[in-house]
Amino acid sequence: FTPAVVYDQAGKFDKSFNEAAYTGAERFKKATGIAYREAQIANEAQKEQVLRNLARKNVDLVIAVGFSFTQAVQTVAAEFPKVKFAIVDDVAKGDNVQSVIFKEQEGSYLVGMAATLASKSKKVGFIGGMDVPLIRAFGCGYAQGAKAADAKVEVVSNMTGTTPQAFNDPARGGELARSQFDRGVDVVFHAAGGTGMGVLQAAKDKNKLGIGVDSNQNHLFPGFVLTSMLKRVDNAVYQLMLDGQKGTWKAGVVTMGLKEGGVDWALDANNRKLISKDIETKVNQAKKDIISGKVKVVDYRAGNSCPVK
Amino acid sequence: MAELAIELIGVNKHFGEVHANKNITFGVRKGTVHGIIGENGAGKSTLMSIIYGYYQADSGTIKINGKAERIRSSHAAIGLGIGMVHQHFMLVDPFTVLENIVLGAEGGMTLDGSLAAARTHLQKLNQDYGLQVDPDAIVGELGVGTQQRVEILKTLYRGADVLILDEPTAVLTPQEADDLFRILRLLREQGKTVILITHKLREVMDITDDVTVMRAGEIVGQVRTADVTKEDLADLMVGRKVNMHLDKAAAVPGEKVLGVSGLNLVDGRGVALLKDISFDLHAGEIVGIAGVSGNGQSELLEVLSGMRDATSGSVQFKGQELVTLKTREPKAAAYRKLGIAHIPEDRSREGMVKDFMTFENAILGYHDDPSVRRGFLFNRKAIIERCRRFIDEFDVRPALTHRRIGLFSGGNQQKVILAREIHANPDLLLIGQPTRGVDIGAIEFIHKRLMQLRDEGKALLLVSVELDEIMALSDRIIVMNGGAISGELPAAEATATSLGLLMGGHK
Amino acid sequence: MDMIFSVLDATLRVSTPLVLAALAGLFSERSGVVDLALEGKMLAAAFAAACVAYIAQSPWVGLGAGIAAGMAVAMLHGVVSITYNGNQLISGVAINMMVSGVTPVLALAWFQQGGRTPTLSDDARFTAIELPFADAIAHSAVLKTFFGHNILVYLALLLIFVVSWVVYKSRFGLRLRAVGENPHAADAAGISVKGVRYMAQAIGGALCGVAGAYLVLAQTGAFIQDMTAGKGYLALAALIFGKWRPWSAVLGCLIFAFTDAIQIRLQGVELPLIGSIPDAFIQALPYVLTVVLLAGFMGRAVAPKAIGVPFVKSR
C-alpha cells in the first residue's frame, strides 16, 4: 500500500493546512512504518500532471490538499478509476473520490465565544489571510460565536491581501493586529497561515491575546495565545491513509465538524491560566449544543452571506 | 634646446584591429602652445587620452618633465600636473560650476568647507585670467563657451602645468575662440604648456609655436609654426593638395521658396526666443544666418523644420502657410513630405541614432517613404542599395552599410546625414553647423556639395557659427541678435568686422 | 484623536523598512546602478538576522549579521553590475530569485521548522523603548506618535538626516551624484567610478540590512519565507516617486504607509453615502493613490543620467 500527499501552492510548510496534512502523513508513517510519497505543485497546470503521475506510478491513494485541487481531482480520478483519490477542503465528484470537508465555522464559533468571554473591552478581532470564501467562513463562525456569548460585542475584521502572498506576510499581520488593538480590540483570532505569526507576535508585544488556527499554536507564545481553533487536517489525512491501508476506505463526502472531531478548540498547559472556569464551561456547553444540534452555526459558504456582522 | 614638458617615445595603441597610434615619438617644449592637427580618426584624441591616463598605451615611453612615468589613470595624470579639456566636455550638467570644479579635488570630507575654499580660489583665477564665470550657475544651463571656461578652470584649480585642449574651438563662436586664445596666451606667459588639437589651420597659425601633424595614426610632420604656411599644413595633413578656396559663381535666384514674416516664438517661461523674424529665400540661393550661438538661430531652424511650433507669424513655403498647417502626423514629418529637409545642428544626438547601422540611419525620417517599403514591411534591398549609393557618392569611410554609425568619425557621420537629406531632393534645405568638428578634407567636400545643390536650384538656409564658412558659402547673410534680425547684407559686402558689429547688436 | 494617533503610529512603523530600503536604493541608483535587488538584499538580511539573533540571543548581533548579509548580497550585485558590466536589471531579478529560493532551503536544513526560523524571545529582539516625558505630551497625537517605538525606528529617522547630509553635503555624496550623472566626467576628474559604485553598493547593502533586520527583530520575531512581500519593489517605487531625492523618497514611503494604515482601518467600515466598499478596493487604495499622485502632481521623473549603463571607458 502506497499513499501519496499532494500539497498546493502554499507549500508543505505553510504553518497551516498543508503542514497539518504533512503532520498526519508523518504520523501514519510512524504508526505503520509505511512510507508515503509526496509532491508539491508550483502552478495550475501541474495539478493534473502531478495527480496523473502519481496515479500512474502505482500509488493506491492520492490525497490532494486544498480546495484548489477540486477540478483536477475530478478529471484525473475519472481517468484512473482503480486509484483512490481524496480531496481535503472541498467536494469533488467521482466514484473513487472521497471528499473531506470541515466545518470551520463550528470551531471558529467556539473560539469566538472564548474571545468574547476573555475580552475586557468587549471588542474582538478577526484577521483573515486572503479574502476567499473559506477564510470568510472562519470569520463568520467566529463572529457568530462572539455574538452568542454577548450580543453587544463588537467584531472587527480584516483581510490581509488579495494574493497568495497574504498568507506569508507576518509584518503585515502584525500591523493589522496593532491596528485592531488601537481600535480597542483585546483578543484577536487569525486565519492567515504564516501571516498569523505576526498577529500572535503583535498580541504578545502589546500584551493582548491572540487565537491560533489550524494546529495548536498555544505553545508559540504561552500566556498570550488564548486558545487555538483546531482544524484536524492531520487527523483527516491520518484516517484516510489508515482506511486505505485497512481497506475501509469509502468514496463519498466526509464532513468533519465538532461531532467528528474534525474541528475543536485547544486547551492545554500553555493556556490553562488564561481560560477561566467560566469560559471553559460556557465553551464546552456550546460545543455540546452544536454537536447535539441545538445550536446551528451558519456556514458562510452555504449562502455567501453571514447572519452577523 | 628647450626643456620638454612632455616627451613620447615609440608609443603604440591598438583598438582591436585598429592601430590608432603607430610608434609615436615627439616632444612638447615647455612654455609653448603646441598644435596637433590631422584628419578625423587620425589618432589625436587617442594620443592625448594616453597622456591623460584615460587609455593605456600598448607600448612606448612617456616622459613628463624628463622623467619616465606610467600614467595609469586620470588621477595619476592630474597628480603629474596634466589637465585636459576633452572634445566632449566632461562636466556634470546638474551641478553648479563650483561643484564641477571641486569634484575630485575636494580637499576634505565635507563639502561646505571645500566649496568655500574653492570659491575664493576661483575668484582669484577668474581675476587672473579675466574669466567671468558665475560659480553658482548650473553648468547644464550655460553656453558652450562658458562650459569650456569651466573646464579650463577645473584644470587650473588642480594646478595643471600642462593643459591639453581637444578641439576646443569646434563649438565656439569666433569671439569666444578669440577669448580662449587670449587665455591660452596668458597661460603661456605664465610658463604653462598648452597642447591644442584643432581642425582650423587659421588657429594653428595664430597661436601655436610648434605643430605636429598626424595621419592614419602616424606622425607625418613636426614643424615650427613660423616655418610653414597654411597650405603646407593642409597638404601634409590630408596627403594631397587641398583646395581651401571655394570657387563660387554668382547666384541665379529663382522663384521665392520660403517667405517668413513676423515670426515669433515665446517659450513656456514667457521668454521671447524669436522676435518678429521676416525674410525671404529663393530657389538657387544660399542664405547664411550668422550670430553668436544662442541668439535664436537654433530656434529658427526648429520652427522651420516643424520640430517646434511658432507662437505667431507666418511661414509661406511654396505658397503654403506652414504655421497654421493642420497635420495628423507631427509637423516635422509633414514638412519633410512637403519638401523641407533638415540637417540638425547637433548631429550626433539629433540627426542620427548611434546604435543604428548605417543603412538604418540612411532612412531616418524617410522610413515611411513608399520607396523603402513593400507592404507593411521594409524593402531591405532598396534600403541597402540607397545606403550604398550614399556611401559611394559621399565617400563615407569605412564604406560599410552594416556598421553602427556611432563607430564612424564625426566627419563620416555628417556625410551620411548630408547624403540622406540631399537625396530627398528637397526644395528647401535647412543646415545647422555643417562642418562642426569635421576635418578640412571633409569640409572641402561638404562645401562643394552644398554649392552644387545651390546651383541645381535648391534653396539653402545655412546656420553656422563659423564666419568663414558663412562668408564662403552664402549669397546673402542675415545676422541675428537676441532673437531678432539685426541686419542683412549681400555676402560680397560682408566682412568679419561688419558682421561682428551686427552680431553684437549694433545696427 | 486616538484614531489619528493610531494611524500616524502605524505609518511610522510600516514606513521604517520602506524608508531604509528606499535610502539604500538611493545610494545604488544615484551611483548609476539600478537596484531591483533591494528585495533580495532585505530578505537575505532578514534571514541572517533571524538566525544569528536566535543563536546569539542578542538583537545587536542579529542586526550586525543582517547588515553583513545585506552587504554581501550588495557585493554580488556589485560584482555583476560593476566589475563584469552585466545587465543590472537581470542581476536584480536573478538575485531576488536566488535569495528567495535559498533562504527557506537553509532555514529548513538548519532549524527543521519548514523554512522558518525559530521565534525569537524578547531578549533577542528590539522592543519598544519608553522615552522619558512620554506622558507629558500624551495629549498631542502627532507628538505621541514619536514615542514608544523600538530603537530601529529612531535609527531610521536619524538615518534620513544622515543620508541627506551625506548625499548633498559630503565629498562622497558629490562624487556619488557625479558618478551617477556622468561617470566619464567623474573619471576624467580622477575619481574611481567603480570604487564609488562599490561604496554605494556597500552602504545600500548595509541599509537594506537594517531594513531586513527590522522586519525580523522588531516586527515579526522570526524569519518566514518571502517575508519581504514586495517591500523592496515598493521602496523602489517610492524612490522613483521621490525623483531619487532622499526627503521626497521618504515622503513616498510615508504616503504608502499612511494610505496603508488608513486602508486597514477602512476595511469593513460603512462610509457615509457610499456604504461599505469591498475590501479588495480598499486594499488597492495605496496603489491607486500612487498612480494618481504620480500622474497628477509629481511631474516628469528624471533619473540619474547614467543609470543602468555599465561604465566602459570609451566615448
Add this chain to the structure above:
Amino acid sequence: MSQPANMPRWASLWLMPLLNLFAALFVSGLVIALIGEDPVECLKLMINGAFGYPEGIGYTLFYTTSFIFTGLAVAAAFHAGLFNIGGEGQMYLAGLGVTLVCLQFDYLPAYVVIPLAMLAAIVFGGAWALVPGYLQAKRGSHIVVTTIMFNFIASSLMTWLLVDKLRMEGSQTPATREFAQNAWVPMLHELFAPLGFELPNTPLNASFFLALVALVLFYLVVWHSPKGFVTRTVGLNEKAARYAGIPVDKVVIAVMCVSGALAGLAAINELLGSTHRMNMGFTNGIGFVGIAVALMGRNHPVGILLSALLFGALTQGGLDLSFEKPAITREMIIFTQGLIILFCGALENLFQTPLSAAFKRMLKNQ
C-alpha cells in the same frame, strides 16, 4: 559593448552562453552536493523530466508557450525604451476578457468563440497596459512604478471579481465555472490523433503555434518594418525620433498596448488551452518570468524562444526532479533558476577576458 575583435562570432554567440550555463549548473551542483544529493544524477533527472519522454516534452512546451508571450511582451516595450513590469497584471486582466467572453458566448461554435476570446485577451491586456503607457507619454509617470502598481490593482480587482462576482455557484473555490468545450483551444494530442500520431495527454495546445507565429511576426515587425523602426528609434534616441517626425507619445502608448496584448495572449494558452476556467492567481508569476526571458533572450525572438524553452524546461524538469528527490524542494529550483538567470543573463562577460586571451594565443600559435 564592443565585440572583442579576436574572438570568432560563433564563440561569442554560442560558446560563451554555454559556458555560462555550465557555470550556473556548476554552482547549483555545489549547493545540491551541499545538501547531500548527487548533482549529476539530479541534472539527469531534470533533463529527462523536461525532454526525456513525450509527456515531459509536452509540458515543457506548454510552459514555453506562455513564457514566449510574456517574454515578447517585455521585449516589445523594451525596444521602445520602456520597462514593462506589468505583464502579470496585463495577463490577469486579459484572462478576465477571455472569461467574460467564454461565460457569455461559449455556446457559440469554436471558430466564433475562440477568436472572440483572443480578441478580448488582446483588448483587455492592451487596455491594462494602455493606462501606464498613456501616463508615461502624457504625464511622465515612470512606467516601472505605474506598472508595478497596476499589478497590485489588477490582483485586487480580480480577487473581488472572482470571489464575489464570477465564482461558480455552489463552489467555494474562487474560480469560474468550466467553459464549454467550444471555447477550448484544441490540444495537440487531439489535433494529431486523427493523423495517426499518438501524443500523451498534456496541456500543450494549439497556442504553441500561435506563439511561434508571434515570434516570427515580432522579428519581422521589429527589424523589417517601419513600425519597428519607429519603435526602436524612440527607444534608442528620443530626440532623433522627434527630429525624424515620429509621434513619440503615440508610439509609447501604442507599444505599451501591443506589449499588454502580447502578455494577454499568454492567458489564452493558460485558460483556453489548459485550465478551461479562470482560477484566482492563474498567472502565477508567468508575467515576471517574462522579464527574465526577454532580458536573457536579448529581446530577440530567437533568444526569447531559447530562454522560454529553458524556463519551460526548468519548470517541468524541476517538478520531476523534486518528485524523485524530495530533498530538492521547489525553493531549490527557484534558486537554480536565479543562478541561471544571473550567469546567462547578467554575467555574459564573465568568460570574455580569459576566452579572448585564449583565442589570441591560439591565433598566434597558428
